[in-house]
Amino acid sequence: MTVTFREAALGDGLAIWEVVRDTGVLDVNSTYCYHLLSHYFGSTTVVALDGDRVIGFVSGYITPKDPSVAFLWQIGFLPSYQGQGLGGRLLDYWRSLPALSAVSALQTTISPENTASQGLFRSWSAKRGFGITCQPFLSAAHFGSASHEPEDLYIIETGIL
C-alpha cells in the first residue's frame, strides 16, 4: 500500500465527508461544509490517498486571532487504514505545509473518551520533542440539548520549523 498526501481542493469535499461518516467517531458536518473547507481552506487541509481514493484527511486553519497558531479541526482515516502509522505521517505532512511556515503552535480539541486521538497527538509530540498541554475547553453544558461530549483543548508547541 502506497499512501500519498496532497493539499485539498474543490472536488474533495464529498470524499472527506465519506471518511468522516465512516470513522463512526467524528462529528459529521454537511457535505457543503466539507466542500467549503476543501476550497477555501485547501492550503491548510490535506487528503491522504491510496491511489486516487481519499482514505483520510486532516483539516485546519490559521487562527484569525493569532497567525502563529494553526488549529487542527478534524483528522481521520477509513477504519481499515487506522493503526498503521498513517496518522503520524499525515501530521508531519500537515505541519510542513507552506501555509504553516510562520506557525509556532498547534491547537486541537479532543474529547476525554477519544483515546486513539489522544494517543496520536501525545505520541507524535513526544517523538518530535514538542511540548503538549491540555486544558478544559468546551463542557457538556456548552452543547446543551445538542448533547455532545466535552472537548479539551490541546496545545502543541512546535516552534517555527
Ligand SMILES: CC(C)(COP(=O)(O)OP(=O)(O)OC[C@H]1O[C@@H](n2cnc3c(N)ncnc32)[C@H](O)[C@@H]1OP(=O)(O)O)[C@@H](O)C(=O)NCCC(=O)NCCS
Ligand atoms: C485518530 C486517528 C486519526 C489516528 O491515526 P492512526 O493512523 O490510526 O494512528 P497511528 O497508527 O499513526 O498511531 C499513532 C499513535 O496513536 C496511538 N493510537 C492509535 N490508536 C490508538 C488507540 N485506539 N488507543 C490508544 N492509542 C492509539 C498509537 O499507539 C500510536 O502511538 P505510537 O506511534 O507511539 O505507537 C485514527 O485512529 C482515526 O481515524 N480515528 C477515528 C477518527 C478520530 O478519532 N479522529 C480524531 C478526532 S479528534
